Amino acid sequence: MTTLRILHLSDTHLMDAGVLHQGTVDTVAAYSFTLESFANAGPLDLVVLSGDVSDDGSPASYRTLRSLTGDFAARHGAVAIYAMGNHDQRAGFREVLGNGHPDSGSGSSNSGSSNSGALSGVELAAQAPIVGISHVAGYRIITVDSSVPGRTHGYVDDEQLAWLRTEMATSYGHGTVVVIHHPPVEPVTALHHGIELMNAGQLAEALAGTDTVAILSGHYHHHLSDVLAAGSSRIPVVVTSGIVNSNDVMAAPGHERAVAGSGGTIITISAFPGTAAERQSQVAPAGSLARVRTLPLRFVLPVSIRPEVVFDLDGSEVERISQLISATRAERSQKG
Template identity: 65%
Template sequence: MTALRILHLSDTHLMGSETLHSGAVDTVAAYTFILEAFENAGPLDVVVVSGDASDDGSPASYGTLRSLTGDFAARHGAVAIYAMGNHDERAGFREVLGNGHPGGVSASPSGYPGMDAPVVGVSEVAGYRILTLDSSVPGRTHGFLDAAQLDWLRSVLAKDSPRGTVLVIHHPPVPPLTALHQGIELINAPALAQALEGTDVLAILSGHYHHHLMDMFNTDSGVIPVVVTDGVVNTNDVLAPPGHERALAGSGGTLVTLTSVPATEHGTGGRTLLRSVPIHRALPPAITPAVVFDLGPDAVAGISATIAATDAELLAGGPVSQKTASPTRKD
């Protein structure tokens, strides 16, 4: 059997200055704390940061991310791979992290001219393909994959990898659970499902929701496990009162292991097993207050009116002119 061991992290929301996230959380200290919690994770193959790595999109924040993640990955024999989230900025991301893959250059694949194009990439680790997509929409909070990116995805997946593919995308292609995330999910998940039909994608790793979630993504050819990991900067409380959005002093990540079981002469095996181990830690008071924020229904409604995908965006299936869209503030 051949295994791939992944530490899946997301939503570090690092700053290029000493500004506190939500006016309350020291993001560098939170990230350092959770990396220390994973020191006994043993040998790893990959450390994945699945988006919202930065909160302000500054090169300085990505430099901090690369330093902390790279040092941790090196100590555990792993490579570090990064994906874009809605808070990330493509220019700053490319300047420091390239395309988010080891040795990746800042240039985009054919069909993506310019530095503002989606940041995508592919790596092969232990016979498995790790593929990152860019579901961010500049200036907006919801996720979307344009036709060019989906065509690129199909072209990459047209040839199977030796042991299968792990897809990393910040916005999960499964419905959200908490109030404020309604309307800022991946708004064209069915288009992604079509692109993944009949491919060798074994699992999808996502962030964005700031809490652990294991779900299944349906395609016409089968279901794909989706592993949503906890936020590093805080944890969204899925048991908050109806209509509330509450973030608590939690941090975490997920240990994901894919194990390829070869077929035997009796016809058994020939499949890949997935094990997902969520790890959660309470952040100490020196890093964050116990309750980062607790928004009531009126506050949630007001923010949602600003950040949620507009009717025009939903009808168009993607970005529209800012003349018809809501103001472009992020959460």
């Protein structure tokens, strides 16, 4: 089993040129600073952007993302792959990034992986979920679209789940990495309750008994490692920090606070020692299929890029915003 080395980034929230996020944050400068901070990361196989790569959905923001990420990935010998988030817009994403994988029909110049496309026929529809598959260093990389147009919470629709079950029915190489913006594990901070992945249980059912070695997500704007129980397997879930800001998980109870932090996670996936038969048995910890080693890194950005405290919402403001963005009772009823 070969090793897969990933730089996992998320929530860049890029804006069209000259526009500041929430009137305060230069997202292009923040992303450039973060990439420069990873200059000494060494050789990489994969750079993953796990959603909310744009904030306004403009083609210009996706072109900026593709240029900055592509240059960085090329210097490190890596393939760049992008997933949809709730702030992304499918039309602009598809126009510039295709389905987020190399050679998917967009203007991307990334190379080094094979691509098997996305939902047959449906993918051509303007508002169809954007999914895709690449093969990198002997691993299968699958992006799933958990975005719900016009909403903040996540949901993987029945058609995607059926497609995922079909694709995952056959194992590939050393295993599969699934990239999905909304983590399939419960949130930590106040404002994220109600905008999490509504049907994490259905995703777990689709991945049960498959060769999934890790799930990579964003959305929460802070580092988090957890596991998803999928049948007898325990799949590692790696949530990486946001680029646009970093959620303060030590904020006062009921508060939602974002500070001037940025970062990402270097992930190394490799085999457990022993024979292949042993690795497929319960010898591997908690029924996992591979060793997933994470190195979360956080950087403090200069005040010229963003203020020290981006926002600090008290309980009443969190409640007001939650009423606007949280999943409705009907949407919650879909929770699996």
